[in-house]
Amino acid sequence: MAFVEPVILSARGVRLEPLAPGHEAGLRHAAADGALWTLRITSVPEPEQTRAYIDTALQMREAGSRFAFAVVEEDTGHVVGTTSYHDIVPAIRRLEIGYTWYARRCQRTHVNTTAKLLLLMHAFETLGCALVGWRTDNFNFASQRAIERLGAKKDGVLRHHALRRDGTVRDTVMYSMAAGEWPEARAHLLYLLERQAQAE
Template sequence: MSRWIEPVTLNGEHVTLEPLTAQHTQALAAAAADGELWKLWYTSVPAPGEEGAYVAAALAMRERDGTLPFVVRDGATGDVIGSTRFFNVDEKNHRLEIGHTWYAKRVQRTGLNTEAKLLLLTHAFEKLGAIAVEFRTHFMNHASRAAIARLGAKQDGILRNHQVGRQGELRDTVVFSIIASEWPAVRENLLLKLAR
């Protein structure tokens, strides 16, 4: 069956995004251990022992919903340093979301995330012909909200009591987007950030 989003490896100068497979499970566990990222209550990073279920769920979403989960590799070391994905895929309306993104602590707030987003957005707008790309994050995840805004995405609004969290708490979700007409300016902004 042909899908709008087919598996693809995206190569940059500093990072490579490759389709997630079950063989990446241990490498993701090591990346999540750098900073004990599962302890951040507002994220969905797998805790020790939960990596297999995390990968299985991501691959099931691929088959069921046409999402595309990636692992992110550091171009300098080849190490898996995190994960991200295209999901909430709306093929009919050429919209998708970039999310489920997390990185090992040692590479957070570096140019690796900037280049990863540049690769994802370039593929979405220039190869897939997306008309809009969304980003969503927990209202309390202030670092993520600031990072999304720095990309050039605009806040669309807040979905109140949008989801039930891991411990039963209600999540308010902040929604951002970049639309196709904004992409050229966003691309130039990201290229400028990378050049610095």
């Protein structure tokens, strides 16, 4: 049995469902909102590469190293982005959350906070993870702030670690949250969502 089994997670109008070929058109449309593939610090697929992006995610799921979700607006049924569990290591109950991107109209809304709450709840409370990690480009300051808002701790920087789409090599900033830190982080995320709900 796989460490991460297929599951649908939902709250506050946001639904995470296992990424599948049927999400191709929705993902392509989401990426077009902001031409996200033109950003050098992200890994959003170009429109014609969307199917290959999904196929790669499914191959990684088969190998047990990644489980990708489509992020769907429940009231419209529109796909607004994607996020994944990855670098899954069942033996030590560790995984990371990443491969995350959203249509521009959903950025800096409750969508990402809700998705992260759902993923963290499932990781710590259902899968029994001891630790959840994140990694991001050293120049992706928005991503770093978003990860820190979740309550994650900065572990350090892996220098000259990974290729960007433009052929340059990035440093990777690593973060993590341990199971013992989850209750406080959970309370804070719920507080943030209440604040966002009042503001939207």
